[in-house]
Amino acid sequence: MSTSEQPRALPADLLLTVFEQLDFDARRAVVPLVSTCWRGAVAPRPATAGLWEKLLLRDLAPSTGHWTLPVEEQERIIRKWLTARREFVKELLVDLASGAQGGVARFALPLGVALDALADSPQLARMTLRGPGLRAASPAAPGSSASASGSACCSPSQAAGAVLRGAFALPSLESLEVVDLPWAGSLLAAIAPPLLPCPTPVTAPAPPPLSSLRELRLSRCFYDPCEGGALAGAAAGWPLDGGALEAWEGLGQALAGLPCLEVLDLSYTMAMTYVDPARGCVAAAWPPLPRLKELVLSHDLAVSPLPPAPPPLQPTPSSAPSTTASVPSSAAPLAAGAAAAAPAGATQGASGAGDAGADSDAGADSDAEFEREFGGAGAAEEGDDDDDGEDWSLSPDDLSVGGGSAAGAEAPALEPALTVDAAAASVELLTWLPRCTAITALDLSFCGLEAVPLAVVHLPYLKRLDLYGNPLVTLRIPGPLESLTWLRFSLDSCYDLLYGMIAGEHGEAAAAEEMLVCELPAPALEELEVDGSSPRALARVRDAAAVLPALRCLTLINGDAGR
Structure with missing residues (x-):
């Protein structure tokens, strides 16, 4: 019996038992060896529901790579993958920072569009989205490349805003945390009507359908007026706040429509003083939030230094003989593309297991399709804070060595930003x-x-x-x-x-x-x-x-x- 045939002889229940015992990195190394029967053994179904309660997604691409499908097809595959896990997922963590250039991951747009597949999830209660923070590349970040379908370019802030918009459309969420998403334009893109370019004035956006949301944390977010710096925005004829005026007004109106909001964290966003009268900007006052119990405005007023750079992404071991990669549980938030344009695609690598379907066969087929485009499938696990969670790593499909490099070098220390x-x-x-x-x-x-x-x-x-x-x-x-x-x-x-x-x-x-x-x-x-x-x-x-x-x-x- 050949080496490739040996894993196929293993029963599914044994594979599932082995899967539960493997640590995070071991899964990524083992999956390529047993990929066919592994997908069948751990495909989403009631018997494997515990494996899919926490999903972690991130980009581990060490190079720009190459994507074979148009963004619409990528969105279809991701939607199918998410739909298969919709009944089981309780927590979703997404890191939108690109492992290669410190920008926004290429999978942002299709993921943002596909997130509504989880709108009917009966258990999804927590979501965490993490952006690149001060590592963010200026205008030409990975998320700005055109899609294979020839759609218009999408800026990193628009890409991030699209995923944020997708998160706003998940009514079952009770806790939403957004971290290290620096661009004010992302907030504007999230609350603006789809298909409109940014920055676009927003007068009365409809409140997001977060009818169950009790906790909203926007930490170290939306402090950068526009991509490429304030001078770039001014040169383009944008308002000095780069769309922040309309964005924060719109957010206030949206928050007023959240019936259960009890905790609001705006630390390091300078939300209360974003619209400095000294710059000629006057924002409409926020509506009252009569149900709010906890408010965090730490580092949010007066002369505050820019937020610290987030910790570098954890380097990915290159022990796996394939393009698979993994996501630490510390990785979190997401960013998506505006509906108008998009990064070409995203490819996924896995720490362990199959892509989704209503049953094992359908799940295995779906995972195989997902692997072909996104480099692998991921599996969730329950464990300690460092190893648990679904590993949905994304890497270009033309890579031959597993793992991705750490994020780019941290940005140099910046001077304090004067607000009011x-x-x-x-x-x-x-x-x-x-x-x-x-x-x-x-x-x-x-x-x-x-x-x-x-x-x-x-x-x-x-x-x-x-x-x-x-x-x-x-x-x-x-x-x-x-x-x-x-x-x-x-x-x-x-x-x-x-x-x-x-x-x-x-x-x-x-x-x-x-x-x-x-x-x-x-x-x-x-x-x-x-x-x-x-x-x-x-x-x-x-x-x-x-x-x-x-x-x-x-x-x-x-x-x-x-x-």
Whole structure:
């Protein structure tokens, strides 16, 4: 019996047992040896449902490669593959960063169009999409190549926006996390009507059908005004915000239509100050979000540095004798192409197993078709955080060596991006936050605030307030804050120096009144943490905290002397 025939003699139940025991990399090396009967053994069906609960997708292409099918055919194959797993998938994680050039993966467009195949999924509750972050290549990224069908070019931001739009069309989602998608144009492409070029003004987009969404996290996203830098956008005659004005207005209107939204994370997006009046841009105020309970605006106001580059994609071992590749569970978000245009195609490599069908034979046939175009099929597994998940790796079909290289070199450190000053940010908060009356947790850490925004007084149910990393120059907390039980804030590192300057100009009494009077109008406060370098200020905080009836934990941190 030849080596190629030996695997075919193995029964399907034994192959399935072996599959469950193999680690992530071993699957990728073994699958090419038993591909035919492997597909049949692990094809999606009730008996293998546990293998497909978590799907991880990413591009491991180390070169531009070559795709044989037009994007429409790629979309059909991906749709068929997703449909076969629709009944079983609970969590979908997609990394849209290209393994070759740090741009958007070529599979973005067909995947974005095909995502609606999961719209009827009964269990899909979580989705995570990760873009290239600061690794993003300027305008000519992998996602910008024309498709084999001859459709128009699609920019990386449009490609990313199309997949985001596909995610917005999944009504079963309860949690959606989008990370490291830098372009504001992606947000615009996601909420704009299909087939319209970007940037396109959006006045009243229909709210996405995320009727079950409770948690939306847009972290380190949409901070780059336009591809190629702000100067490129200005030269093209675009608004200075590169479409961010319409995008953020549209997002606010869309959020208002989400009936269950409780958690909103906009850290590192500068969402509240994207439209700087100093640049001549005035955005419509966001509508109230009366059901919102947790709001994160960390690193979102005043002068904030650009977000850190995401960690480089994990290098793929080249032990497999085929084009298969794999996806770590840390890989996450996705990006898709705008409906107008598209990357040529995406090819998939596998950590283990068959492509989908209603039964084993159909699944094996579908996987075979998927392998021919996308280089392999992937299989999901339940395991630790490093190894679990469906490996749906994408690589060009003309590669002869398995695995892909790590993402391109990290971008050099960039200068802080000036948005607006803290005073203007506080005004913005004061006009919107009071209408979000159900908020119980507010994170304003590292926002450059010199005083606590008065808006917090208008949040009657606020229990947690995080102001860490802000250079506060006052010990007065506005109030009353009847429900507050947890508070953390920082003082300016030059607190004593500023005190001395005021004392020298206006006298000790004035300086003490302004900077050494501590007010903590929070009778229910249980935990208080203050970080500062001024012993006098920390002593005043300690004295004020001593009379709080419910306080059970007080932490005072002096950066110079320790706790």
